[in-house]
Amino acid sequence: MDKDIRDLLLDDDLFDPFDDEDEGEAVEVVSEDGSDDLIGAPLEERPQEEAPALPPEERIAKLLEEVPGQKRLMLRLVDYCREPKTGVEMDAYTEELQEHCYSVYSPVVLRELLEGAGAIEYLTDEDPQDAAAETVAASETGAADGEAGVLPAAAAEASADTVDPFACGALLVPIDEAKVCHDVMVEGDEEVVLDFLEVEERQPGVWVATAAGCAAVDAVDDVADTKELLGKEPQYLDIYHQILDYCAEEKYGRSAKEIDNLVNDSPLLQEPRRYSGYFVSRLERQGALEWQGGWCITKAGQAVIEDYEAQLNKEVCHG
Numbered sequence: 329m330d331k332d333i334r335d336l337l338l339d340d341d342l343f344d345p346f347d348d349e350d351e352g353e354a355v356e357v358v359s360e361d362g363s364d365d366l367i368g369a370p371l372e373e374r375p376q377e378e379a380p381a382l383p384p385e386e387r388i389a390k391l392l393e394e395v396p397g398q399k400r401l402m403l404r405l406v407d408y409c410r411e412p413k414t415g416v417e418m419d420a421y422t423e424e425l426q427e428h429c430y431s432v433y434s435p436v437v438l439r440e441l442l443e444g445a446g447a448i449e450y451l452t453d454e455d456p457q458d459a460a461a462e463t464v465a466a467s468e469t470g471a472a473d474g475e476a477g478v479l480p481a482a483a484a485e486a487s488a489d490t491v492d493p494f495a496c497g498a499l500l501v502p503i504d505e506a507k508v509c510h511d512v513m514v515e516g517d518e519e520v521v522l523d524f525l526e527v528e529e530r531q532p533g534v535w536v537a538t539a540a541g542c543a544a545v546d547a548v549d550d551v552a553d554t555k556e557l558l559g560k561e562p563q564y565l566d567i568y569h570q571i572l573d574y575c576a577e578e579k580y581g582r583s584a585k586e587i588d589n590l591v592n593d594s595p596l597l598q599e600p601r602r603y604s605g606y607f608v609s610r611l612e613r614q615g616a617l618e619w620q621g622g623w624c625i626t627k628a629g630q631a632v633i634e635d636y637e638a639q640l641n642k643e644v645c646h647g
Contacts, residue, residue: 384446384540391445392544396613398433401425403548405438406447406541412534415439428620439535447541452533550615550628551635557614558632564607567591569636571607572616572629581622584608 382390392399401422408421422435433441442448511522537545558568574590575582587604591597611617616629625633 384538385543387445388447388540388544391441391447395433395441398429398431398438399613400615400618401429401431402438402442402447403545405442406537407545409448409535409537410542412451412536414532414534418535442541446538447544448535448537450533451536453531548615550626551631553614554611554616554628554632555635557610564596564602567594567596567607568611569633571604571611572625572633575617575623576625576630576633578622579624581620581624583622587623 392402395402404425405418405422409418413421418439419435422438439448443450513520513522558565561568570591571587574587584604587608591604591607597603608617608623611629612619612623614628616626616632617623618626
């Protein structure tokens with residue numbers, strides 16, 4: 329007779345979900361150096377090392393490196409802010425620069441990026457609350473010297489009618505009586521005098537280039553950068569100069585197709601295979617060309633051509 333399968337199972341090997349028997353406390357193994365203490369812990373609970381704040385010069389350089397396509401535009405915005413500019417002026421100038429520069433960055437985002445990097449800063453008129461902050465600081469200083477509760481003379485002399493009951497902390501900040509207006513409201517047979525403070529509309533702040541921002545603009549030398557580019561690829565020197573000369577001949581610049589037809593069939597570009605875009609993009613990055621509805625030569629590019637021609641004439645004369 330076959331045995332019942334239940335007779336082949338040991339009760340001790342079966343899992344009982346209702347078994348409350350303690351089998352001993354689990355021993356937590358912790359490494360001596362504490363490196364495994366946070367294994368499995370949520371990310372937000374793990375210690376985070378705060379990176380040291382970079383100086384503005386390094387932040388600006390990093391920003392320009394991260395968005396090379398916007399480098400020229402950003403530097404022009406910083407240069408534009410050497411004199412204080414309002415937000416409206418900044419918006420108008422940015423949109424002017426972006427007319428031929430298709431960008432996903434709005435004027436506001438560009439300002440935020442430059443401000444975060446320390447290239448420009450937003451300045452406003454002195455905040456009226458600054459006086460209150462100074463009063464608080466003076467009071468705290470007095471308390472630290474054992475003079476707790478002693479108000480500055482200006483605040484002590486102010487009467488209850490000329491102070492703001494909603495001032496920060498326990499201090500009462502003097503209010504200019506000339507700015508307090510009075511109005512009478514009639515409720516039945518009773519007249520109620522209402523006092524309220526007339527708030528003046530604050531003038532908008534201005535954007536100003538920082539010293540680090542101006543230094544970043546001044547450090548750019550498009551002529552030297554373009555010459556350095558040409559020096560690194562002497563085998564393509566003739567191609568670079570052909571493109572620069574060709575774009576200089578047309579006031580409104582040349583189309584990409586026109587430049588393609590100019591150089592793409594050159595024997596110099598067959599091995600390795602190169603196309604005009606390779607050279608145009610490099611000349612643009614160095615500031616020798618810019619897109620204005622067509623590829624136009626810049627002042628830096630024109631200076632490079634003139635310097636090259638002067639050298640050729642000098643060699644011919646001495647030859």
